[in-house]
Structure formats: structure tokens, C-alpha cells
Amino acid sequence: MNTLLTLIGNEMKKAFASCGYDEKFAQATVSNRPDLCQFQCNGAMAAAKEYHKAPIMIANDVVAKVDKAMFSKVEAVAPGFINMDLAPAFLTGYLEEMLLRGVYGYEKPEKQRVTVIDYGGANVAKPLHIGHLRPAVIGESIKRIYKFAGDKVIGDVHLGDWGLQIGQIIEELRDRKPELCYFDESYKGEYPKEAPFDISELEDIYPTASKKSKTDPEFAKRAHEATVKLQENYPPFRAIWQHIINVSVKDLKKNYDNLNVNFDLWLGESDAEPFIADMIDKMVKDGFAYESQGALVVDIAEEGDSKEYPPCIVRKSDGAAIYQTTDLATIIQRERDFKPDKYVYVADKRQDLHFLQVFRTAKKCGLVNEDKDLLFVGFGTVNGKDGKPFKTRDGGVMRLEYLITEINDEVYKKVMSGREMSEENARKIAKTVGLAALKYADLSNQAAKDYIFDIDRFTSFEGNTGPYILYTMVRIKSILAKYKENGGKDTKELKLKREDGSTREYKPSEISLMLNAARFNETVEKAYQETAPHKICQYIYDMSNAFNSFYHENRIMGEEDLVKQGEWIKLIETILHILEECIDMLGFEAPEQM
Numbered sequence: 001m002n003t004l005l006t007l008i009g010n011e012m013k014k015a016f017a018s019c020g021y022d023e024k025f026a027q028a029t030v031s032n033r034p035d036l037c038q039f040q041c042n043g044a045m046a047a048a049k050e051y052h053k054a055p056i057m058i059a060n061d062v063v064a065k066v067d068k069a070m071f072s073k074v075e076a077v078a079p080g081f082i083n084m085d086l087a088p089a090f091l092t093g094y095l096e097e098m099l100l101r102g103v104y105g106y107e108k109p110e111k112q113r114v115t116v117i118d119y120g121g122a123n124v125a126k127p128l129h130i131g132h133l134r135p136a137v138i139g140e141s142i143k144r145i146y147k148f149a150g151d152k153v154i155g156d157v158h159l160g161d162w163g164l165q166i167g168q169i170i171e172e173l174r175d176r177k178p179e180l181c182y183f184d185e186s187y188k189g190e191y192p193k194e195a196p197f198d199i200s201e202l203e204d205i206y207p208t209a210s211k212k213s214k215t216d217p218e219f220a221k222r223a224h225e226a227t228v229k230l231q232e233n234y235p236p237f238r239a240i241w242q243h244i245i246n247v248s249v250k251d252l253k254k255n256y257d258n259l260n261v262n263f264d265l266w267l268g269e270s271d272a273e274p275f276i277a278d279m280i281d282k283m284v285k286d287g288f289a290y291e292s293q294g295a296l297v298v299d300i301a302e303e304g305d306s307k308e309y310p311p312c313i314v315r316k317s318d319g320a321a322i323y324q325t326t327d328l329a330t331i332i333q334r335e336r337d338f339k340p341d342k343y344v345y346v347a348d349k350r351q352d353l354h355f356l357q358v359f360r361t362a363k364k365c366g367l368v369n370e371d372k373d374l375l376f377v378g379f380g381t382v383n384g385k386d387g388k389p390f391k392t393r394d395g396g397v398m399r400l401e402y403l404i405t406e407i408n409d410e411v412y413k414k415v416m417s418g419r420e421m422s423e424e425n426a427r428k429i430a431k432t433v434g435l436a437a438l439k440y441a442d443l444s445n446q447a448a449k450d451y452i453f454d455i456d457r458f459t460s461f462e463g464n465t466g467p468y469i470l471y472t473m474v475r476i477k478s479i480l481a482k483y484k485e486n487g488g489k490d491t492k493e494l495k496l497k498r499e500d501g502s503t504r505e506y507k508p509s510e511i512s513l514m515l516n517a518a519r520f521n522e523t524v525e526k527a528y529q530e531t532a533p534h535k536i537c538q539y540i541y542d543m544s545n546a547f548n549s550f551y552h553e554n555r556i557m558g559e560e561d562l563v564k565q566g567e568w569i570k571l572i573e574t575i576l577h578i579l580e581e582c583i584d585m586l587g588f589e590a591p592e593q594m
């Protein structure tokens with residue numbers, strides 16, 4: 001279904017053309033002065049130059065030709081603006097059609113695209129911390145937006161499970177438990193099924209090992225060697241690796257579940273391993289990869305670059321695969337399994353050089369076609385109020401689990417304050433609202449921007465927050481419930497548009513609510529095209545504001561004109577459903593009460 005802007009643009013085109021002016025001047029936009037009009041067209045100003053006429057004359061010509069049924073107001077304003085308001089009957093008709101067509105007027109592209117979204121990016125053996133919040137939350141939302149928009153989407157967590165950290169863990173484990181069979185070179189038996197550590201021990205092993213690597217060169221060397229051996233599939237190290245994965249993934253799944261983040265695939269860097277050797281051989285054979293200081297590299301410089309980019313290392317001098325290697329080989333695996341039209345990677349924006357290297361190398365070496373859509377969505381840092389990366393009170397890294405608990409506790413206090421509710425119910429509500437607070441706070445910022453973590457603000461029921469949106473939805477739910485309780489009609493029988501062509505007075509707040517509802521398709525399209533969840537946030541914030549103004553201006557339940565009341569009920573039910581679609585795309589839900 002065409003967006004409002006397209007329909008208005010088409011109407012303007014007709015009017016421009018019938019006056020003998022070129023259609024290219026007919027573009028309509030949302031008004032930047034909503035106090036004056038809803039939409040505007042500034043084409044008369046540009047046309048004036050081409051036709052050597054005063055812009056106001058052109059605007060007047062056009063206005064005279066415009067279809068009056070569509071607009072309640074079309075006027076030419078000096079020096080040559082055309083200001084427009086849609087007729088309420090046109091708007092209600094548009095909304096009615098939107099409801100008929102399902103998915104609120106959004107039309108999926110004819111050809112379904114296949115998109116792989118690589119997000120989450122947790123590293124095994126390390127607990128999820130605040131740094132993992134954004135890739136999970138943003139990636140999940142992008143996945144849902146793309147799905148809604150019609151793509152076949154494959155979300156892959158792409159675990160960090162093949163790098164140096166595994167070698168470090170292996171050597172730390174050797175230092176702690178040298179008697180284990182994995183370290184006995186003469187051991188010939190089967191390796192135990194049971195892991196020689198549990199999750200809490202593993203979480204202690206990793207940071208110790210990582211610290212040791214920095215201060216103890218002998219340990220660091222061992223860790224490197226262990227990594228290379230693992231990558232050469234040395235059986236005892238493969239066995240330890242498998243234990244690390246099993247113990248860690250179980251814990252990660254639980255944590256991602258708590259965030260309502262679900263991956264279609266739980267693959268990792270290690271799954272690229274079978275593709276690495278052939279990939280590198282081919283890169284060398286084709287003359288793209290060459291040796292430089294012992295390592296194998298591919299130049300990525302392109303004509304027109306404004307700075308110099310270092311080449312992409314595809315194999316280190318000790319033979320180990322690195323981050324770039326596994327990302328490249330993973331592309332081969334994804335091409336084989338899914339033939340995606342598009343790849344979206346969600347990772348820290350400081351990795352932009354890494355992705356530039358990977359994308360250019362992939363294209364140069366023919367892993368994908370030159371025109372493949374490879375997108376890196378780089379996100380900014382979550383900072384504390386001091387503007388530095390957010391830390392716990394004692395200066396440590398904030399674990400995601402604790403962070404969620406803190407938010408939920410805060411919401412719980414708010415839900416409980418000044419009223420009676422069972423603890424169980426309040427806890428349940430707090431969990432739903434807390435997650436919305438956390439996700440909305442993150443998603444409402446443009447991904448690339450840093451933001452300040454502020455529990456107080458995020459959990460406020462007022463302002464541009466998740467709880468405010470949910471509060472609005474709960475308010476609509478309670479009106480709809482009351483309407484039903486009072487014996488109101490089934491909303492399926494209610495209409496927004498009057499069949500008999502009669503009309504009534506519409507206050508600006510109701511018009512603004514209708515306009516917001518009608519912009520759903522345009523909003524989803526933008527969020528999809530620009531891979532921008534924050535557009536959905538802005539939209540539902542505007543929508544909630546529009547609803548609350550409408551709510552305060554009108555006594556919906558007290559309205560005596562029952563036809564009008566029915567139209568209102570239908571409208572707010574539509575608003576609720578649109579908000580539900582939107583928060584689903586953001587990855588959270590609304591409670592029944594709060």
C-alpha cells in the first residue's frame with residue numbers, strides 16, 4: 001500500500017503536469033511547521049527558475065488543480081510554498097484500507113531477500129558483560145525488523161571460540177591441574193565426557209590466564225603454541241575445547257534467553273576451520289595473498305582511498321588463524337549454506353577497520369561478488385555518568401546478569417510504590433518492564449552513538465523511555481477492557497470511516513493520532529532500508545505522545561455520541577496493535593497492567 005507521502009506526491013505530480021510544469025518539482029514532504037500544515041511541497045520555488053515565473057504564481061496554478069476531496073486545505077503561501085492538510089475522510093479511509101490489508105499497510109518487496117545477521121558475538125569462557133548488551137539488543141531488533149519487512153533472516157551468534165583465549169585457558173588449566181589426562185602425552189584412552197571445570201571455575205580461569213599472558217612471556221608463548229595445536233586439531237586440546245564450549249554455551253543461552261534474544265544458529269569462529277586451508281591456498285594461487293614479515297597478507301588499498309589502510313592479515317607467521325581469517329572463511333560457509341543477498345554484522349564500532357579489511361578482501365579474492373551487500377553496523381560505548389565506559393561501583397566490569405537485576409529491582413520499587421499488589425505479580429511486571437527499559441534506552445539512540453547508562457532515567461514512566469511507551473499501551477488496554485465491560489460492541493464491527501459520507505468535527509489531537517497511525521508503513525520501510533531501530537523508537541514515542549494528548553483532551557468512556565465513541569475505540573485499538581508490532585520489532589513486550 002502506498003505511503004501517504006507517495007499518494008500526496010502523486011497528486012501533486014498530476015497537478016504540476018496539468019499546469020504544464022515538470023513533475024520532478026512535485027515532491028511532497030512532512031511539514032517542518034506542523035503548527036501551519038501537515039504536509040508541504042516546495043517545488044514551485046525550484047520551478048520558478050526554470051520557467052522564469054514568480055514562485056507564488058506557479059504555486060497558485062498548482063493549487064487550483066489539486067483534488068479537493070483529498071485535502072481539507074491546500075494553499076499557496078508566499079513566496080511559493082504549498083501547504084496541505086489531508087481531509088479527515090481521506091485519512092479515515094486510508095486507515096480503513098490499512099486495516100483491511102493487514103500488517104498496517106506495509107508491503108513486502110516482491111522478491112524475498114536472504115539476509116544473514118551476525119550479532120551477539122559472545123566469547124566462550126567469558127561471562128556476558130555490559131559490552132555484550134548492545135550487539136545482542138541491536139542485532140535482535142535488526143533481525144526482527146528485517147523479518148517483518150519480509151526478508152528470510154538467519155541470525156547467527158558467531159561465538160568467539162577459536163582464538164588465543166582458548167590456548168590461554170588450556171595452559172592455565174595445565175598449571176592448575178597438571179595431572180589431567182589431556183596433558184599426559186602418553187595417554188591413549190578416551191577423554192572423559194565430564195568437563196574438568198564448571199562455569200564458575202571457567203569464569204575464574206579465563207581472566208587469570210589473560211592476565212598471566214600479559215606479564216609472563218613464557219606463559220604467553222605456551223598459550224600461542226597451544227592455540228596453534230588446537231587449530232591443527234590436536235585431539236586432547238580439541239577435547240578441552242569441546243568442554244569449554246559445552247559449559248559456556250549452556251550458560252550463554254540462559255543469559256541470552258533472559259534478554260529475549262534468540263539465535264537461529266549457534267555457530268562460532270571454529271566452524272570456519274574446515275574452510276581455512278583451501279581458502280588460503282586459493283588466495284595465494286590467485287596471486288592475492290603474499291608473504292610479508294612471515295605473515296600472509298592481502299592488500300586492500302583501493303583507488304580513491306583518502307587514507308592508507310594496512311593489508312589484511314590472513315595467516316599469522318606462526319601459522320595461526322586470526323579474527324580476519326575466521327571471518328573470511330565464515331563467508332565461504334555462509335555462501336555455501338544460504339547464498340545470502342546481504343550480510344549484516346553488528347559489532348563495536350572500533351572494529352570498523354577489521355570489517356573494511358574483511359569486506360574488501362572477500363570481494364577482491366572472489367569469496368563474494370563485487371556487488372554483494374556487506375554491511376557493518378558499528379555501535380558506540382555504554383558510558384557511566386562520568387563519560388567513561390560504564391563500571392561497577394568498585395570499578396569492575398559490569399556483568400549483564402547483575403545489570404538486569406539492578407534494573408528490575410528499580411522497576412519493582414516503582415511498581416510497588418503507593419499501591420497494593422502481590423509480590424509475585426509485581427516481580428513479573430518488573431521483569432517485563434525492566435527489559436523494555438533496558439532495550440528501549442539502547443535502541444532509541446542511533447547505534448553508532450555512545451550513550452550514558454542511567455537507571456533512573458531509563459526506568460522513569462515519563463519521557464522518552466520504554467516504560468513510558470508500555471504505560472501508554474497499558475492505558476489503552478484498560479480503556480478497551482472497560483469499553484467491553486460496559487457492553488461496548490465487538491471492535492470488529494466498529495469502523496473508522498462513516499459509510500454514509502457524513503462527517504464530524506475532529507480535534508487536532510485526533511488528527512495527529514490518525515496521521516501517526518498512517519505513517520506505520522513509511523516508518524518500517526525507513527527502519528529497514530537504513531537498518532535503524534531508532535526510527536521505530538522515535539515513531540512510537542511520537543505515537544505515545546499523540547495518544548496521551550488525545551486521551552487528556554477527550555473523555556472516551558464518557559462520550560455520549562456512540563458512533564463517535566466507536567470510532568475512537570477503533571482508532572485506539574489500532575494504535576495499540578501498531579505499538580505491539582513495533583515493540584515486537586524492538587524485542588520486548590507489554591504487560592497487562594503496571
Ligand code: ARG
Nearest residue numbers: 118121122123158160327347
Ligand atoms: N567476538 C567478537 C568480539 O568480542 C565479536 C564478533 C563480531 N562478529 C564477527 N563476525 N566478527 O569482539
